[in-house]
Amino acid sequence: MKSQAISLSAEASAQQQRMRAFWALMLGVALLLAQALSAGARATPESFADLADQVSPAVVNITTSTTVAVSTGPMPMVPEGSPFEDFFRDFGAPDGENGTPRQRRSQALGSGFVISEDGFIVTNNHVIEKADEIEIEFFSGKVLEAKVVGTDPNTDIALLKVESDAPLAYVPFGDSDIVRVGDWVMAMGNPLGQGFSVSAGIVSARNRALSGTYDDYIQTDAAINRGNSGGPLFNMAGEVIGVNTAILSPNGGSIGIGFAMSSGVVTKVVAQLKEFGETRRGWLGVRIQDVTPEMAEAIGLGDVRGAMVSDVPDGPAKDAGMVAGDVILTFDGQDVADTRELVRVVGNSAVGKTVRVVVFRDGKTVTLKVTLGRRETAEAAAAPEQPGVAPEPKETEMLGLTLTPLTEALREQLELGAGIEGLVVTGVDEASAAFEKGLRAGDVITEAGQQKVTTVADLEARISEAKDAGRKSLLLLVRRQGEPRFVALSLEE
Numbered sequence: 001m002k003s004q005a006i007s008l009s010a011e012a013s014a015q016q017q018r019m020r021a022f023w024a025l026m027l028g029v030a031l032l033l034a035q036a037l038s039a040g041a042r043a044t045p046e047s048f049a050d051l052a053d054q055v056s057p058a059v060v061n062i063t064t065s066t067t068v069a070v071s072t073g074p075m076p077m078v079p080e081g082s083p084f085e086d087f088f089r090d091f092g093a094p095d096g097e098n099g100t101p102r103q104r105r106s107q108a109l110g111s112g113f114v115i116s117e118d119g120f121i122v123t124n125n126h127v128i129e130k131a132d133e134i135e136i137e138f139f140s141g142k143v144l145e146a147k148v149v150g151t152d153p154n155t156d157i158a159l160l161k162v163e164s165d166a167p168l169a170y171v172p173f174g175d176s177d178i179v180r181v182g183d184w185v186m187a188m189g190n191p192l193g194q195g196f197s198v199s200a201g202i203v204s205a206r207n208r209a210l211s212g213t214y215d216d217y218i219q220t221d222a223a224i225n226r227g228n229s230g231g232p233l234f235n236m237a238g239e240v241i242g243v244n245t246a247i248l249s250p251n252g253g254s255i256g257i258g259f260a261m262s263s264g265v266v267t268k269v270v271a272q273l274k275e276f277g278e279t280r281r282g283w284l285g286v287r288i289q290d291v292t293p294e295m296a297e298a299i300g301l302g303d304v305r306g307a308m309v310s311d312v313p314d315g316p317a318k319d320a321g322m323v324a325g326d327v328i329l330t331f332d333g334q335d336v337a338d339t340r341e342l343v344r345v346v347g348n349s350a351v352g353k354t355v356r357v358v359v360f361r362d363g364k365t366v367t368l369k370v371t372l373g374r375r376e377t378a379e380a381a382a383a384p385e386q387p388g389v390a391p392e393p394k395e396t397e398m399l400g401l402t403l404t405p406l407t408e409a410l411r412e413q414l415e416l417g418a419g420i421e422g423l424v425v426t427g428v429d430e431a432s433a434a435f436e437k438g439l440r441a442g443d444v445i446t447e448a449g450q451q452k453v454t455t456v457a458d459l460e461a462r463i464s465e466a467k468d469a470g471r472k473s474l475l476l477l478v479r480r481q482g483e484p485r486f487v488a489l490s491l492e493e
Helices: 002-043 049-058 085-090 263-276 293-299 339-347 375-381 408-414 456-468
Strands: 059-070 102-114 120-124 133-137 143-152 157-162 184-189 197-208 217-220 232-234 240-247 258-262 287-290 307-311 327-331 354-361 364-371 401-405 423-428 444-448 473-480 483-490
Touching (some): 049 059, 049 184, 049 232, 059 184, 102 184, 120 240, 217 240, 240 263, 287 483
Antiparallel strands (some): 217 258, 240 258, 423 444
């Protein structure tokens, strides 16, 4: 009996220990849940007041003045001293010698923010463009005159400078690359001329492109209106993650779709404007286009990725051995998804830097070393292309195209350079795949299957080779008004 009692007592003790362990585990789980809920509660601010107080001294209102000529046309002659003399002068009569037009002052409003205690201010280029005078109003009411340090119309960013006897309050830039969709943000500025105004919302989307080559916008539903342009978009730490630039609206007012240029772009532009007074972007020296599934299949590229090189004029890429038909897969160690990404990463690279570029060529990868030039210099030197004139159609049909070899007469008519050879498209069947892909009369096919073609027989040979290799499409290099692009045409009937 005694042995049995001891056994029962031991079992009861073990059970008690198991129960204590169970409740200890439950208590731990409860504490973890409480901490998670507490963290979630802290992520939803009860108020933006502290943040607004923190950053307000660094946010500014901007007023610009521009002198414009008032064009009034012919006005009646009014005798000097006539009671109508003042009336016609006030309403637009010429007021200078020899009938020169009267001048008037035009004003515009915008926003900005101070980025250093010595008076550098960031805003939008369109806020201060063509301005004769720029006044900066601070939260304290102090007003200072600003000078333009530099501008970048491509990203719509401008850098200004004011002189102040005392150090100015400023705000730092944050890292826009770590911003997530759903994060809280706060916008501040001068909407509709109402002065210092705050609005809050969340990040609605990232990496938006509107119309610029270097666009990288943060989309937000924080209220942004006219006058907010150039103002800051803050994260909850009081760091600037974007410059409020544009809105999407059918009526000119905020409907919750606003765009701020990301700080990742702005900081690079500001650094160059501060150092040089202008931007100095890297230049590769190629014309490119996105790779389509048909193109990838035609050249044997497994995935649809990279940027297809359609032309290599004189410049860094040509000096490094790059050729039309190469697909750029990586640039300076970064994978290239498409043309937009390539343009941005090249533009962010230093002028004169030597980078490794991996291209896909003839079924394998090739690594090239390219020393980058400067885009602004290249663009200034580029001559505008002249429009061509389509020749009369001739009688050789293939792939839905009417083709003829390029003659000197056609070369002159199309205003093509002496080095261009190929087949001229004189007609396109509107029911064909070629028409759907955008081929038109006047286009010149210079390559097929990444080999030069100058006769119809050359093109027929390339078609046969592609079919023998099991290809479903053929890659053509087509020039239109001097601009090259690749087109993949289906070979299946």
